[in-house]
Amino acid sequence: xxxxxxxxxxxxxxxxxxxxxxxxxxxxxxxxxxxxxxxxxxxxxxxxxxxxxxxxxxxxxxxxxxxxxxxxxxxxxxxxxxxxxxxxxxxxxxxxxxxxxxxxxxxxxxxxxxxxxxxxxxxxxxxxxxxxxxxxxxxxxxxxxxxxxxxxxxxxxxxxxxxxxxxxxxxxxxxxxxxxxxxxxxxxxxxxxxxxxxxxxxxxxxxxxxxxxxxxxxxxxxxxxxxxxxxxxxxxxxxxxxxxxxxxxxxxxxxxxxxxxxxxxxxxxxxxxxxxxxxxxxxxxxxxxxxxxxxxxxxxxxxxxxxxxxxxxxxxxxxxxxxxxxxxxxxxxxxxxxxxxxxxxxxxxxxxxxxxxxxxxxxxxxxxxxxxxxxxxxxxxxxxxxxxxxxxxxxxxxxxxxxxxxxxxxxxxxxxxxxxxxxxxxxxxxxxxxxxxxxxxxxxxxxxxxxxxxxxxxxxxxxxxxxxxxxxxxxxxxxxxxxxxxxxxxxxxxxxxxxxxxxxxxxxxxxxxxxxxxxxxxxxx
Numbered sequence: 001x002x003x004x005x006x007x008x009x010x011x012x013x014x015x016x017x018x019x020x021x022x023x024x025x026x027x028x029x030x031x032x033x034x035x036x037x038x039x040x041x042x043x044x045x046x047x048x049x050x051x052x053x054x055x056x057x058x059x060x061x062x063x064x065x066x067x068x069x070x071x072x073x074x075x076x077x078x079x080x081x082x083x084x085x086x087x088x089x090x091x092x093x094x095x096x097x098x099x100x101x102x103x104x105x106x107x108x109x110x111x112x113x114x115x116x117x118x119x120x121x122x123x124x125x126x127x128x129x130x131x132x133x134x135x136x137x138x139x140x141x142x143x144x145x146x147x148x149x150x151x152x153x154x155x156x157x158x159x160x161x162x163x164x165x166x167x168x169x170x171x172x173x174x175x176x177x178x179x180x181x182x183x184x185x186x187x188x189x190x191x192x193x194x195x196x197x198x199x200x201x202x203x204x205x206x207x208x209x210x211x212x213x214x215x216x217x218x219x220x221x222x223x224x225x226x227x228x229x230x231x232x233x234x235x236x237x238x239x240x241x242x243x244x245x246x247x248x249x250x251x252x253x254x255x256x257x258x259x260x261x262x263x264x265x266x267x268x269x270x271x272x273x274x275x276x277x278x279x280x281x282x283x284x285x286x287x288x289x290x291x292x293x294x295x296x297x298x299x300x301x302x303x304x305x306x307x308x309x310x311x312x313x314x315x316x317x318x319x320x321x322x323x324x325x326x327x328x329x330x331x332x333x334x335x336x337x338x339x340x341x342x343x344x345x346x347x348x349x350x351x352x353x354x355x356x357x358x359x360x361x362x363x364x365x366x367x368x369x370x371x372x373x374x375x376x377x378x379x380x381x382x383x384x385x386x387x388x389x390x391x392x393x394x395x396x397x398x399x400x401x402x403x404x405x406x407x408x409x410x411x412x413x414x415x416x417x418x419x420x421x422x423x424x425x426x427x428x429x430x431x432x433x434x435x436x437x438x439x440x441x442x443x444x445x446x447x448x449x450x451x452x453x454x455x456x457x458x459x460x461x462x463x464x465x466x467x468x469x470x471x472x473x474x475x476x477x478x479x480x481x482x483x484x485x486x487x488x489x490x491x492x493x494x495x496x497x498x499x500x501x502x503x504x505x506x507x508x509x510x511x512x513x514x515x516x517x518x519x520x521x522x523x524x525x
Contacts, residue, residue: 034470041473056476057315060325063483064142067149070490071497075144075349081504082346090343090509097337098166101347104336106265107425108151108329109351117271117321117355118415121363122395126378128313130289131296133364135314136321140356143324144349149486152345152493154330155338168334170327170482171436177485193481194433197328199474201430206423206452207459208471210241213419214460219397220412238460242453244420249427249449267417268359274410275362277403282369289368321360322352326475327482331429342496363396370399427452 044052068075084090086101099107124132150170157176158168170193178186214237279286297310323329329351336344367375375395397408427449434448503509 034473038469038473041476053312056479057312059483060146060479061139061142061315063325063479063486064139064146067145067486067490068142071145071148071494073145074148074497075141075353078148078346078349078501079353081501082350085343086347086350090340090504091337093337095337095339096160098164098335099337101336101338101344104333104344105347105350107335107428108332108348109354117359118363118396118411118418121321121360122367124313125364125367125375126395128310129296129379130292130364130368131294131298131310132314133293133361133368134297135311136318136360136364137314137357139315139318139324140322140352140360143318143322143352143356146324146483146486147322147329147348147351148345149490149493150325150327150330150482151333151348152342152496153486153489154334155336155341155344156492156496158334158341166335167432167435169331169432170478170485171331171432172334173330173489174327174481174485177488180488189481189485191437193327193478194436196474196477196481198430198433198437200471200478201426201433202452202455203471203474205426205430205471206455209419209422209426210238210456210459213241213416214238216397216412216415219394220408234461235457238457241420241423241460242456245423245427245456246449246453248424249431249452267414267421268354270410270417271359271414272362274400274403274407274414275366277407278366278370278399279362281403285369285371286365289365292368293364318356318360322355323475324352325483325486326478327485328426328429328475328478331432332425340496340500342493342500345493345497346500366399367395370402372398372402374398423456 041056042054043056044054046052086105088101091101121133121136124136128135153173154169157172158166159172160166171190174190174193175186178189214234217237218233297314318324329348333344333348336347338344372395375398378395397411400407400411430452431445431448434444438444500509
């Protein structure tokens with residue numbers, strides 16, 4: 001997902017040295033508010049040996065560990081089941097819902113496999129060294145259990161209206177969970193969750209993705225002096241991206257699924273192929289690179305504080321990338337065609353594996369093995385406590401340039417595909433949040449889509465760093481609320497899991513009549 005960009009202190013210092021641009025004026029105006037909000041969400045406790053530990057990251061790690069143990073390491077023993085379900089082995093075309101298991105997975109993956117897998121990994125490597133990659137992998141494996149729980153509940157408590165449109169995800173299961181406190185508390189907490197999703201969907205999921213796509217396109221076409229160096233280039237590219245995204249999201253989740261189930265495999269194949277070319281082209285460096293990853297994760301020279309610091313970088317970047325525990329992916333998964341909600345939980349656990357364990361690891365190995373000067377300089381700067389002057393996309397682009405000078409153009413294609421797929425899926429997530437807050441009205445939908453598309457265009461014209469930082473904090477605010485709801489409802493998930501696995505072992509899946517299946521899987525508020 002997105003990365004924190006510029007601190008308020010940096011912005012104000014820049015503003016004091018000379019005339020401010022429009023971008024800098026907006027950032028300076030927002031800085032006090034964004035800093036206050038971020039400090040609340042990312043409140044950190046000091047660590048022995050230096051550094052600090054954001055409590056929201058600890059909350060995510062604890063949740064992933066609890067779900068892993070409570071469900072009996074379901075991400076490992078249920079991996080084969082997940083592959084069976086995603087191939088449609090236990091599905092029928094007449095099952096209620098809007099999209100197939102594979103399309104639901106593709107839609108959700110398109111929202112997580114984005115620039116966080118490129119820029120996010122690059123930033124993690126620069127800030128935490130190669131050891132951060134190890135902790136990203138660990139976070140991805142643990143996060144599979146969180147995704148299993150939240151996506152099962154997303155389907156379990158969904159509603160299907162008279163037009164066949166599915167309404168599910170955290171907006172349905174959180175009100176049920178929080179009724180243990182009181183109905184007003186349930187409404188307030190779910191409302192805060194919806195606001196956070198909406199903020200990120202419009203500002204972070206929309207503007208940042210478009211901005212980074214445009215930046216990479218501009219870089220490979222000559223920068224400010226190249227083909228897209230004109231001050232109007234951002235506007236033109238922004239309108240083109242917004243037009244494409246608008247055409248897709250008008251059709252709803254079915255239209256989104258038709259695009260993402262082709263776009264996601266295409267972009268993944270293209271990107272992984274590019275990484276493999278770098279890795280296999282430097283095959284003798286693979287062993288040392290893996291050794292560097294493990295050594296960096298547990299380096300005794302860093303001391304306890306240093307080791308935990310690298311761990312935090314890895315876990316935090318993984319959370320930005322795969323969103324496990326955030327609750328967002330449950331929105332896309334809830335539209336699946338199934339009569340057994342837990343079946344989609346199995347499908348969902350594949351998501352962090354693909355996003356973090358596969359794609360992020362490929363990025364990390366590519367950057368380490370290529371060993372470009374930009375990477376070594378960035379690590380040295382971070383070790384010295386200096387502010388980074390290079391972003392993650394540049395590190396990956398420089399690694400690809402070791403193949404041939406024009407290979408970064410392929411990265412540009414991947415970046416654009418990553419950005420567009422994320423834009424499309426987060427547009428859908430934001431719309432569901434809008435519906436929860438303001439109701440489902442045609443006029444309201446047009447207003448929401450107009451706001452989103454405007455932010456996409458603005459994103460290509462400027463880099464409103466503070467808006468992105470605010471959106472990052474909003475995304476993690478979701479984790480506080482969502483994981484608490486998962487704790488309350490996880491016995492429901494475990495019961496459904498045991499029944500599904502027992503019926504699979506006995507060969508009784510879909511031997512039951514439809515009425516019996518509905519009775520076994522339905523859960524009332």
